[in-house]
Amino acid sequence: MSEIKKVVLAYSGGLDTSAIVPWLKENYGCEVVCFVADVGQGDAELEGVEAKAIASGASECHIVDLKEEFVADYIYPTLKTGCIYEGTYLLGTSMARPIIAKAQVEIARKVGADALAHGCTGKGNDQVRFESCFAALAPDLKVIAPWREWDLTSRESLLNYLDERNIPCSASLKKIYSRDANAWHISTEGGELENPWNEPSEQVWTITASPEQAPDKAEYVSVQVEKGQIVAVNGERYSPYECLVKLNEIAAPHGVGRIDIVENRLVGMKSRGCYETPGGTVMVAALQAIDELVLDKTSRKWKELLGNEFAHLVYDGRWFTPLKASVLGGAEALSEYATGEVVLKLYKGQVMPVQKRSPNSLYSEDFATFGEDDVYNQAHAEGFIRLYSLSSRIAALNKAK
Incomplete structure (x- = not known):
């Protein structure tokens, strides 16, 4: 422990990381530099965080604005793959970890630190995500995970630890839920869940209205897509982060984006979480609607395979790997023609694409019509069906023999 001179801690200002600052100083005898990532969690969580860090014993506190980069370089590429973890989860916590880890390493290099620290517990996914990123970006830096070392095992013990050292903390024993928030979503675990x-x-839900209390009148929102990226909302062009903020503002009052799931954690156990992703749910629906128009059957099947692989990659913390670059390369190719406009109807927690168009659409009313047409000879289908089912026909004949 005495070999560590300076450590950069991923700091939130909450109970855990407030206790980690003095614990690191006492047990490692090192200087502690706090790093706070602004990934769009909101001003309330960031207010006074630098003063809290210094009061806890940190020598410095660096607050880094990552909001635009987070959406443009992590969320948007992930959206292009169409990935959804275990069919439901839109990966809000998972996507934020690699950019936070990367920025933490950059701060460590800047201040000359020889170690990195985080407040993840030994039960969760985040310890794997952070440390896998550290391994890829800074294998020379030691990683300290206090929750795997110290003997502070409860919320009460952490509060007592801070109280004994006269370190101020606004936390109390009455905390019910564990939450994680960023521009994409907010997750809630614990308590009755x-x-x-x-x-x-x-009280579990914090940013979306209850569908029962949502407006009785539907709202329509137009989304413009260019090569698999949302670029405009209701005719106004915005940056990726601004598009997400705008769609969050529109969709949340309609109760859009709530899910309640039991998921498989990477470490083996199951956990239950409630997630709110209003704007993201609209984005996913819009991109799926465009894919319906522009991707042929085999391309959609391939994209489903890529999306499933990428969902596990992101969830499992393998962002800085060759596999990520490979899957994203495939998704970029499939997104080349994903351009168009979608109008979505928001009503009582539901999102329904009701209008969609694309200059690259493979849908042709001339071919698909149930009315009379001059472009398709239905008699041609007979030969196709005989060839398509030929293997089944041969198998049946063999069985008959």
Whole structure:
């Protein structure tokens, strides 16, 4: 431990990281530099965080604005793959970890640190995500995970630890939920959610309206897509981050983006979480609508395979790997023709694409019509079906023999 001179801690200002600062100084005898990533979690979480870090014993606190980069370089590429973890989860926490880890390493290089620290528990996915990124970006830096070392095992013990050292903390014993927020989503775990038989109470949800309390009148929103990227909302062009903020503002009052799932963690156990992703849910629906128009059957099948692989890649913390570059390369190729406009209807928690068009659409009303047409000879289908089913015909004949 005495070999560590300076450590950069991923700091949030919450109870855990407030206790980690003095614990590192006492047990490693090192200087502690705090790093705070602004990934769009909101001003309330960032207010006074630098003063908290210094009061806890940190020598410095660096707050880095990552919002635009997070959406443009991590969320948008992920959206191009069409990935959804286990069919439901839009990967809000998972996508934020690689950019936070990368920025933490950059701060460590800047201040000359020889170690990195995080406040992830030994039960969760985040320890794997952070440390896999550290391994790829800074294998020479030691990683300290206090939750795997210290003997502070409860919220009460952490509060007592801070109280004994006269370190101020606004946390209390009455905290019910564990939350993680960024521009894409907010997740909630703990409390009554630990029993999957309990329906989530309304206090679980923080940014979306209850569908029962949402407006009785539907709202329509237009989304413009260029090569697999959302570029405009209701005719106004915005940056990727601004598009997400705008769609969050529009969709949240309609109760859009709520899910309640039991997922498979990377470390082997299952966990239950409630996620709110209003704007992201609209984005995913819009991109799927464009894919319906522009991708042929085999391309859509291939994209589903790529999306499934990428979902596990992101969830499991393998962002800085050759596999990520390979899958994204495939997604970029499939997104080349994903350009168009989608109008989506938002109503009582639901998102329904009701209008869609693309200059690259493979849909042709001339061919698909149920009315009379001059472009398709239905008699031609007979030969196709005989060839398509030829292997089944041969198998049946062999069986008959």
